[in-house]
Amino acid sequence: MLTESSNQLTRSPVQKAVFAQTKKLRSRYNRLWLKEHILRTIGMSVESTQSKRLALFQELGGRAIAQGGKRIHVPVVDDLTPPEFHARFVATDTPVVFKGRASGWKSSKWTAAYLAKVASKETVRLLAVAPGEAKGKPGEGRNVDYQQIAKSMKEGGDLYARFSGLLHQRPELIEDLDLDWFRSMSGHGNETWGFFMGGKGTATGLHSSIAPNLFYQIRGKKRWYIYPASTAPFFKPEVKGSPYFYSYVDVNDPKTWPIAEAAPGWYADLGPGDVLFVPSFAWHQVHNKTASIAVGYRWMSLKQGWRASWIQTLLAATCSNPPLWKAKDHKDLPSLLDSIDY
Numbered sequence: 469m470l471t472e473s474s475n476q477l478t479r480s481p482v483q484k485a486v487f488a489q490t491k492k493l494r495s496r497y498n499r500l501w502l503k504e505h506i507l508r509t510i511g512m513s514v515e516s517t518q519s520k521r522l523a524l525f526q527e528l529g530g531r532a533i534a535q536g537g538k539r540i541h542v543p544v545v546d547d548l549t550p551p552e553f554h555a556r557f558v559a560t561d562t563p564v565v566f567k568g569r570a571s572g573w574k575s576s577k578w579t580a581a582y583l584a585k586v587a588s589k590e591t592v593r594l595l596a597v598a599p600g601e602a603k604g605k606p607g608e609g610r611n612v613d614y615q616q617i618a619k620s621m622k623e624g625g626d627l628y629a630r631f632s633g634l635l636h637q638r639p640e641l642i643e644d645l646d647l648d649w650f651r652s653m654s655g656h657g658n659e660t661w662g663f664f665m666g667g668k669g670t671a672t673g674l675h676s677s678i679a680p681n682l683f684y685q686i687r688g689k690k691r692w693y694i695y696p697a698s699t700a701p702f703f704k705p706e707v708k709g710s711p712y713f714y715s716y717v718d719v720n721d722p723k724t725w726p727i728a729e730a731a732p733g734w735y736a737d738l739g740p741g742d743v744l745f746v747p748s749f750a751w752h753q754v755h756n757k758t759a760s761i762a763v764g765y766r767w768m769s770l771k772q773g774w775r776a777s778w779i780q781t782l783l784a785a786t787c788s789n790p791p792l793w794k795a796k797d798h799k800d801l802p803s804l805l806d807s808i809d810y
């Protein structure tokens with residue numbers, strides 16, 4: 469069943485115009501992006517390619533900003549059958565919010581204190597990947613336990629457990645979720661889980677990765693900004709040979725970065741029980757408006773990745789920072805993210 473708001477446009481007329489008018493420039497940008505990646509990988513000078521790429525970023529930004537577009541809310545539905553979900557959202561790389569879909573699950577009773585108890589033997593590596601944090605400060609290089617995170621949440625501190633493997637370490641927690649629903653929606657049975665728990669004001673900077681995601685908000689409120697994979701040139705992602713794509717553009721600060729509104733994108737405000745679909749390689753930045761607990765269910769689909777962004781699929785497959793064999797076998801995402809040379 470669809471709610472009324474699902475009738476809203478998934479792209480505004482201005483956003484469609486920005487896409488159409490920048491198509492050629494974005495293709496040119498992508499060719500330079502690929503060239504710079506290859507030059508960097510084989511140890512050659514990237515200087516002239518990089519300066520051409522950055523000049524294109526400026527030109528693209530100018531064109532988009534001149535259109536005066538604004539981000540629109542992600543489409544909202546109550547529920548969808550898996551075929552509906554695939555036809556309307558997965559196949560078109562469009563995000564969607566399943567409003568309150570998970571409200572009745574046992575996991576809605578989870579609290580930070582309860583999770584800290586369940587996870588009393590586990591620790592999580594702190595990362596510095598929020599807007600402006602990453603540069604020159606790849607990670608805080610320390611592990612904390614979940615009691616410390618729970619305390620920080622209470623006291624308004626900035627500790628943030630993110631991309632944590634807690635549900636792999638404590639798989640009994642998965643029994644409190646509706647695993648069959650996740651699997652029927654993804655069409656895959658080989659998932660990875662990311663766990664997020666942090667206080668008001670914690671945030672994750674703009675990034676993009678191949679795995680599509682059904683992101684389940686358990687407690688608190690989160691603001692998401694999402695952009696289709698094809699908007700990458702508007703954000704000049706760093707070219708560092710990493711399989712984790714990230715940008716230093718802060719899309720929560722449109723005064724400093726007017727491209728945040730002008731690049732065709734969406735925002736969504738999630739509350740307890742909401743589930744958000746984040747398509748393969750979609751760019752996203754996330755802010756905890758209150759203390760927050762959430763879980764991301766991800767699957768791997770080369771087909772979805774290639775369709776969303778052949779260039780990022782190629783770049784990820786030929787990454788060197790760290791090399792793919794290391795990235796692929798990593799069970800602990802926070803440590804992997806912390807090992808990247810940003």
Ligand SMILES: O=C(O)CCC(=O)C(=O)O
Binds near residue numbers: 664683
């Ligand atoms: O909630 C966050 O801070 C980040 C979530 C995210 O990036 C993801 O699930 O892919």
Ligand SMILES: [Fe+2]
Binds near residue numbers: 675
């Ligand atoms: Fe993410």
